[in-house]
Amino acid sequence: MLSRIMSATFLGVDSYVIEVEVDTTNGLPIFNIVGLPDAAISESKERVRAAIKNSGYEVFPRRITVNLSPAGVRKEGSAFDLPIAIGMLSSFGFFNENSDTEFKKRLESYLVIGELSLSGDVKRTKGVINAALCAKEHGYLGVLVPYENFSEASIVDEVEIVGVKNLTEAVEFLTFGKKICCQNQPELSHAEPSYPDFSDVKGQSFAKRGMEIAAAGGHNIFMMGSPGSGKSMLAKRLPGIMPRLNQREIIETTKIYSSAGLLDEELPIIRSRPFRSPHHSASDIALVGGGKSPKPGEISLAHNGVLFLDEVGEFSRRVLETLRQPLEDGKINISKANYKVDFPSEFILVLASNPCKCGYLFEMHSSKRCTCTQSEVKNYVKKISGPILDRVDLYVEMRRVPQEELLKYGKGDSSSAIKDRVEAARELQNRRYDGMYTNSNIPQKYIMEYCKLDAESGELLKSAGENLGLSARAFDKILRVARTIADLEGSIDIKSTHIMEAISFRKK
Ligand SMILES: Nc1ncnc2c1ncn2[C@@H]1O[C@H](COP(=O)(O)OP(=O)(O)OP(=O)(O)O)[C@@H](O)[C@H]1O
Numbered sequence: 001m002l003s004r005i006m007s008a009t010f011l012g013v014d015s016y017v018i019e020v021e022v023d024t025t026n027g028l029p030i031f032n033i034v035g036l037p038d039a040a041i042s043e044s045k046e047r048v049r050a051a052i053k054n055s056g057y058e059v060f061p062r063r064i065t066v067n068l069s070p071a072g073v074r075k076e077g078s079a080f081d082l083p084i085a086i087g088m089l090s091s092f093g094f095f096n097e098n099s100d101t102e103f104k105k106r107l108e109s110y111l112v113i114g115e116l117s118l119s120g121d122v123k124r125t126k127g128v129i130n131a132a133l134c135a136k137e138h139g140y141l142g143v144l145v146p147y148e149n150f151s152e153a154s155i156v157d158e159v160e161i162v163g164v165k166n167l168t169e170a171v172e173f174l175t176f177g178k179k180i181c182c183q184n185q186p187e188l189s190h191a192e193p194s195y196p197d198f199s200d201v202k203g204q205s206f207a208k209r210g211m212e213i214a215a216a217g218g219h220n221i222f223m224m225g226s227p228g229s230g231k232s233m234l235a236k237r238l239p240g241i242m243p244r245l246n247q248r249e250i251i252e253t254t255k256i257y258s259s260a261g262l263l264d265e266e267l268p269i270i271r272s273r274p275f276r277s278p279h280h281s282a283s284d285i286a287l288v289g290g291g292k293s294p295k296p297g298e299i300s301l302a303h304n305g306v307l308f309l310d311e312v313g314e315f316s317r318r319v320l321e322t323l324r325q326p327l328e329d330g331k332i333n334i335s336k337a338n339y340k341v342d343f344p345s346e347f348i349l350v351l352a353s354n355p356c357k358c359g360y361l362f363e364m365h366s367s368k369r370c371t372c373t374q375s376e377v378k379n380y381v382k383k384i385s386g387p388i389l390d391r392v393d394l395y396v397e398m399r400r401v402p403q404e405e406l407l408k409y410g411k412g413d414s415s416s417a418i419k420d421r422v423e424a425a426r427e428l429q430n431r432r433y434d435g436m437y438t439n440s441n442i443p444q445k446y447i448m449e450y451c452k453l454d455a456e457s458g459e460l461l462k463s464a465g466e467n468l469g470l471s472a473r474a475f476d477k478i479l480r481v482a483r484t485i486a487d488l489e490g491s492i493d494i495k496s497t498h499i500m501e502a503i504s505f506r507k508k
């Protein structure tokens, strides 16, 4: 007898509905799974058989064929265990006595996913939020998920999420509509995201201002400075002054972490802006994603947050080159022989570096002095200029804050005060660009429209261009940054003071 269960799988962050057909016939007891399964799916034969038996049902000695369709979509993982087990029970005729229309309707209107243990328990699996979104998108009533993944999936509205702890509960839900776990919904934690605070950073007002502008307009920033000047401190505090994630961003970010199997069991919904800081020895696959099966890399795990490349001069040129496409398009396209996926990757890039080999080039007046030769300094700077500086809108130089200032009591603006200003500036941009862009990524063709200059500021920019030998690209960057500075001030027009401040963030 043939039975059909609907399930889902994901590739990258996109999900697909998969039909699980199970056919059992008399004949030699063989168990076959067809339709592009990977090794983990093929192993599910053993798990499913044991789970059915240990849940108190009988496994009849029949010839069993499972077909996962469409056959062209790559499938992997163990999340098909549960639909295969239910399909087998249905095909054995287990549900016949109860084969009322209700049961049939439920089988047709719910997607089913979950890994089974040998005892019949349904275990946590990857990509559950993706499956819930898939159910919503394709008009299903709901989705049966492992109970442990219930909180993760429940952020998706307009679909019913049914959490089941074991095969028996799944069977009872499908036959009688009996929901067990779902009735006492786990408390969804709405704990405020917490980040280290900006008020901990003493001095460095120029760099702090740079961070505020970066957060407000989504600009990439480069901090060049002495060891111990607070570069890492500032970078870690940037997500805390960026606007709160909205619902769309929460779902997008959670989806990426879910497909990578990186969600926290306690707090499975990502509500805080990611901060990723890969080491300079990271491979390009670790950074951009890919691998045998498509996995998001650091640039996608940083989506909607901050990607911090510390000691950027130590990263290989090839790895830095791979950042070009995501920085321009906000996504990375990975094409391999057996798959082709897009991962979103829109982040603020924060780069940090010492100014020279010994690190103390800027410390003219302190006890620490630079010990590098002129040619060493030249070589060091050569390594980080060009392709790296090209990618940033804001450049700041930092010296160490003197001891006596570090010991002074008194704090600067807190993260929440800065965040209020940033959110106000983002609100202006949302209205101006209909929520589609920030100042840093408005398409080039609109720059002149949105970054209009009055006669005075136009004149100022022109003479700065002549004196500093600015390229067309540098002009664009100054205009974008000036637009953000004007937005932070709530000013409709870009004034000459805004242009002047934007120019101060160029490398001299
Ligand atoms: N401006 C500052 N205000 C308060 N503390 C600071 C400041 N700058 C540095 N510190 C102290 O020095 C420590 C080192 O700072 P941090 O790691 O941010 O420096 P860095 O510029 O990243 O140095 P490196 O180049 O060695 O990575 C901090 O943990 C903090 O205790």
Ligand SMILES: [Mg+2]
Residues within 6 Å of the ligand: 231, 232, 233, 310
């Ligand atoms: Mg550091």
